[in-house]
Amino acid sequence: MSLIDPAPAQLTDGGLPAELIAEAAEVGPGVGPYQLAWRRMKRNRVSLAFGVLFLLIVLLCLLAPVYSHDIAHIGPDAENYGTIKVGGKTENIVSLIGIPIGPTWELGHYFLGADENGRDVAVRLLYGGRNSLEIGAVATLITMVLATICGLLAGYFRGLTDGIISRVLDVIWAYPAVLLGIVLGTVLEVHGLGPFHGTTLLSTALVIGFVYIPYVAKPIRAQVLALREREFVDAARQQGLAHVRIMVSEILPNVASTIIVFIPLMLANAILTEAGLTYLGAGVQPPNPSWGTMISQGINNIPAAFSNVLVPGIMLVLAVLSINVFGDGLRDALDPRAKIRLGKDTASVGELSH
Amino acid sequence: MARFVVRRLLVMVAMLFAISLVTFLLFIVALPNGNPAALIAGRLANPAEVHLITVRYGFNKPIWVQYIKTIANIFGGTAYSYQSYFNVDAEIEAGLPATISLALGAGVIWLLTSILFGTLAAIRAGRYTDRVLTVLSMIGVSMPPFFFGAILIYYAGYKLGLIPLSGYVNITNPAQWLWHLIAPWITLSILFVGIYSRILRSTILDTVNEDFVRTAKAKGLSQGQVLRRHILRNSLVPIISLWGLDLAQVIGGGAILTESVYSLHGVGYLAYQSVSHLDTVTLMSIVMLTALAVVVLGALTEIFYAFLDPRIRLQ
Numbered sequence: 001m002s003l004i005d006p007a008p009a010q011l012t013d014g015g016l017p018a019e020l021i022a023e024a025a026e027v028g029p030g031v032g033p034y035q036l037a038w039r040r041m042k043r044n045r046v047s048l049a050f051g052v053l054f055l056l057i058v059l060l061c062l063l064a065p066v067y068s069h070d071i072a073h074i075g076p077d078a079e080n081y082g083t084i085k086v087g088g089k090t091e092n093i094v095s096l097i098g099i100p101i102g103p104t105w106e107l108g109h110y111f112l113g114a115d116e117n118g119r120d121v122a123v124r125l126l127y128g129g130r131n132s133l134e135i136g137a138v139a140t141l142i143t144m145v146l147a148t149i150c151g152l153l154a155g156y157f158r159g160l161t162d163g164i165i166s167r168v169l170d171v172i173w174a175y176p177a178v179l180l181g182i183v184l185g186t187v188l189e190v191h192g193l194g195p196f197h198g199t200t201l202l203s204t205a206l207v208i209g210f211v212y213i214p215y216v217a218k219p220i221r222a223q224v225l226a227l228r229e230r231e232f233v234d235a236a237r238q239q240g241l242a243h244v245r246i247m248v249s250e251i252l253p254n255v256a257s258t259i260i261v262f263i264p265l266m267l268a269n270a271i272l273t274e275a276g277l278t279y280l281g282a283g284v285q286p287p288n289p290s291w292g293t294m295i296s297q298g299i300n301n302i303p304a305a306f307s308n309v310l311v312p313g314i315m316l317v318l319a320v321l322s323i324n325v326f327g328d329g330l331r332d333a334l335d336p337r338a339k340i341r342l343g344k345d346t347a348s349v350g351e352l353s354h
Numbered sequence: 355m356a357r358f359v360v361r362r363l364l365v366m367v368a369m370l371f372a373i374s375l376v377t378f379l380l381f382i383v384a385l386p387n388g389n390p391a392a393l394i395a396g397r398l399a400n401p402a403e404v405h406l407i408t409v410r411y412g413f414n415k416p417i418w419v420q421y422i423k424t425i426a427n428i429f430g431g432t433a434y435s436y437q438s439y440f441n442v443d444a445e446i447e448a449g450l451p452a453t454i455s456l457a458l459g460a461g462v463i464w465l466l467t468s469i470l471f472g473t474l475a476a477i478r479a480g481r482y483t484d485r486v487l488t489v490l491s492m493i494g495v496s497m498p499p500f501f502f503g504a505i506l507i508y509y510a511g512y513k514l515g516l517i518p519l520s521g522y523v524n525i526t527n528p529a530q531w532l533w534h535l536i537a538p539w540i541t542l543s544i545l546f547v548g549i550y551s552r553i554l555r556s557t558i559l560d561t562v563n564e565d566f567v568r569t570a571k572a573k574g575l576s577q578g579q580v581l582r583r584h585i586l587r588n589s590l591v592p593i594i595s596l597w598g599l600d601l602a603q604v605i606g607g608g609a610i611l612t613e614s615v616y617s618l619h620g621v622g623y624l625a626y627q628s629v630s631h632l633d634t635v636t637l638m639s640i641v642m643l644t645a646l647a648v649v650v651l652g653a654l655t656e657i658f659y660a661f662l663d664p665r666i667r668l669q
Contacts, residue, residue: 174645176608279500299504306508313501320496
């Protein structure tokens with residue numbers, strides 16, 4: 001039990017772990033925090049590898065039109081109930097009792113099989129991935145921007161501003177994320193809100209982005225509350241800088257690492273939530289392909305073609321897993337003392353996506 | 355202490371009001387033109403019928419009257435679904451046994467498993483066991499419950515016949531009850547085990563460096579005793595408080611994905627069905643009750659903590 005003899009994590013002056021002090025001595029002066037983080041990141045091969053895997057997935061999904069046009073010669077929504085030749089044999093794409101063909105493993109047609117409507121699963125997987133990743137990215141952007149603004153304003157001005165913002169965040173936070181997501185999703189579906197209505201992908205992204213604001217805004221606010229008492233903020237105030245200027249150019253750079261650490265966490269969560277909401281019928285609406293719609297259609301079709309659940313499911317898990325592992329490495333690199341911990345300040349993360 | 359409790363309870367009451375109002379307004383917006391009468395009357399209704407329903411249900415009253423009436427209905431047990439005409443509170447009550455069985459069973463599983471995994475990972479920090487457990491917890495948090503559920507249902511249920519395909523059996527038949535719940539318990543636990551064991555691992559690694567651990571070591575306690583009595587006991591605090599909140603959310607319909615993939619007719623499943631039928635009254639009641647439960651439990655937890663730790667009262 002090495003635990004009781006904490007050699008690697010022994011504390012020295014200033015409460016910094018010895019290994020960090022050793023590292024600081026080794027790199028010498030003139031190396032910024034981000035350079036330092038990058039050096040640590042480079043040493044973490046596993047998380048870099050997963051980062052590359054995620055980039056590959058993104059690249060593949062971006063190439064969806066190329067695959068669809070030039071290799072598979074079929075669109076994501078094109079239904080085909082005809083026959084194809086697999087290994088010299090002619091087979092129905094969808095059999096007479098409605099069972100779709102399984103993976104042919106031939107890149108040209110139905111590489112990963114067909115769904116019950118005779119659509120090419122591989123083509124839909126790539127187009128669906130594009131939608132899922134797009135929703136995830138837009139939702140993350142919405143969460144991060146709004147949460148940063150809320151956290152900065154609440155932490156910097158304190159008092160009444162903080163009271164109002166914090167209470168509003170508390171109200172959002174009191175709802176289980178998925179339940180609030182389906183309520184908002186249903187509202188947008190029925191009613192719409194300007195450009196966000198019905199079947200557009202944007203409305204799903206807006207819902208997901210909105211639901212997660214408190215989970216990010218609360219830790220940012222806590223950091224800003226501490227930062228605003230520091231000398232450099234006093235100095236800026238003495239120079240007569242405007243509040244906005246102090247927030248943007250003095251405080252924001254100091255919470256940047258927190259924001260960066262949260263981005264992959266939120267991206268992974270947003271992609272999972274998209275799938276969850278869609279599975280419940282409050283997210284992406286068919287026939288739009290997304291990993292969520294594909295999985296839920298596949299589940300409705302069990303046991304006829306389980307590969308229709310496995311293919312998008314595995315892709316989804318791979319994408320989310322790769323972001324999570326990369327994000328974990330990123331956090332270790334940017335925040336080696338583990339100050340930022342989702343779940344410590346924001347309490348129940350468990351409900352994020354079940 | 356008394357001042358803290360009063361202040362905290364006042365905030366709680368304000369939050370309860372805000373949440374009920376926000377939920378109500380959300381659903382008013384959700385209805386076509388804010389008037390559910392057209393929805394209730396159906397597609398073939400003439401304007402007179404719609405008007406009759408509008409007047410009888412009070413949809414023409416000012417919004418604050420409707421708000422008070424809605425709240426009174428939900429808490430007085432007289433809220434009826436506009437779709438099925440069932441009593442909403444009775445429906446939620448009927449869903450509670452399945453949901454509570456799911457939540458408590460899964461709660462025990464995920465708490466014990468994550469204590470085991472988290473402690474193991476911390477003891478073996480940086481070694482092979484730790485890495486394997488880290489990978490497992492990463493997969494756990496990356497796995498959507500309905501996907502994992504579908505895999506279990508297909509392979510363990512349909513192919514091997516080890517578990518039933520879906521449904522809930524009342525606890526009056528304990529063997530069947532257990533058999534039907536094993537897969538949902540595992541499915542719901544996976545995510546939480548991933549999160550909790552990671553949190554526990556890092557809390558333990560933080561606690562190891564505390565002075566009281568050094569003292570315990572110095573006075574000659576064995577390593578096992580130090581771990582159990584001093585490190586674990588302190589590290590479990592954040593996990594257990596999280597556990598209470600998560601359990602409350604799961605009971606309030608938070609396990610909606612697990613319940614719907616296994617067709618467990620609980621509160622989450624009810625919420626899932628009301629989404630697909632656009633049954634706003636039922637959905638509103640579930641969402642409102644859940645959010646209120648979370649607020650009340652959160653306030654109670656905080657007061658309990660303040661009771662244990664005087665530093666919190668001063669914040």
